[in-house]
Amino acid sequence: MATQELSNDKSIPQTNVKSITLEKGSKRKYTRKSKTYEKAKAMIDQMINEQTNEQTIELTNREIIEEKYDELIHDLIISEGDLETRLVNQQIAQRLDKTRDDNIFLEIMQPIAELYMQEQASKTIIERVKDAMINTVNYTKIGQQEGKKQQITGKLIDLFLMNENNLCVVDIDIHKDKSIEEIDKIRQNLIDSLPPNVGLVKTAHGGLHIYCNRNNYRLPSNRNAKVAGTDSFDIDVFAQMSKYKIENGQETKEIVLNRVVAPNTAI
Structure with missing residues (x-):
């Protein structure tokens, strides 16, 4: 009724409205997913599952370590014995509890660190030092400078x-007052006494450079001269213990040069 009254009202101007009917278009064709897509999706799903499994294993390992650690603290607290023993154990338990998170983290990281060390140790000496080789000039331990034409006489290991800093070089300096025959004999006796898993280089003066791992042994400095000796030879040990000089207990930005003569080099 309201519509009819509105259309009969002459006060409202009549408007011609053109209507358009929209026809439905043709249906969208369904394209079947390609095998490449399916393979890619399967690969992504596999990666997600593997990552989830690794996280689950890591979480499980942490839970095992935490449980073992907490059990150790608990056993110390309730330990039996005389009063002095119980007090000592309780003090140990308190110290362990204070450093609990740090100790658990170190125990979790230990296998990873050991794996890294094994991986580094399995490499050949050349593989480990290839990015640390620099040219030497004019029979000195000075590296070649850019823009200067100088005679290259060998290489240094910087x-x-x-x-990595696990590699160290043990320098066997056979006394030069020995005859060539004596030097050869001393060197061969040393070689025969060494384990098979070390790298050996005969030096220019007939001594030996022994490349080996220091296995986290803390040396006093980068260059340790005459740490031991006999009537026939002296022993120096070179390693990368610190990269920058220390002054007043603080590390500076000044680099500590630490270079070892490489094979086939004349100095």
Whole structure:
């Protein structure tokens, strides 16, 4: 009724409205997913599952370590014995509890660190030092400078440039007052006494450079001269213990040069 009254009202101007009917278009064709897509999706799903499994294993390992650690603290607290023993054990338990998170983290990281060390140790000496080799000039231990034409006489191993600091070089300096025959005999006796998993280089003066791992042994400095000796030879040990000089207990930005003569080099 309201519509009819509105259309009969002459006060409202009549408007011609053109209507358009929209026809439905043709249906969208369904394209079947390609095998490449399916393979890619399967690969992504596999990666997600593997990552989830790794996280689950890591979480499980942490839970095992935490449980073992907490059990140790608990056993110390309730330990039996005389009063002095119980007090000592309780003090140990308190110290362990204070450093609980740090100790658990170190125990979790230990297998990873050991795996990294094994991986580095399994590499050949050349693989480990290849990025730390620099040219030497004019029979000195000075590196070649850019823009200067100088005679290249060999190579140095710059321990500062190495990516790891576990490698060390034991320098056997046979006394030069010995005859060539004596030097050869001393060197061969040393070689016969060494384990098979070390790298050996005969030096220019007939001594030995022994490349080995220090296995986290803390040396006093980068260059340790005459740490031991006999009537026939002296022993120096070179390693990368610190990259920058220490002054007043603080590390400076000044680099500590730490270079070892490489094979086939004359100095």
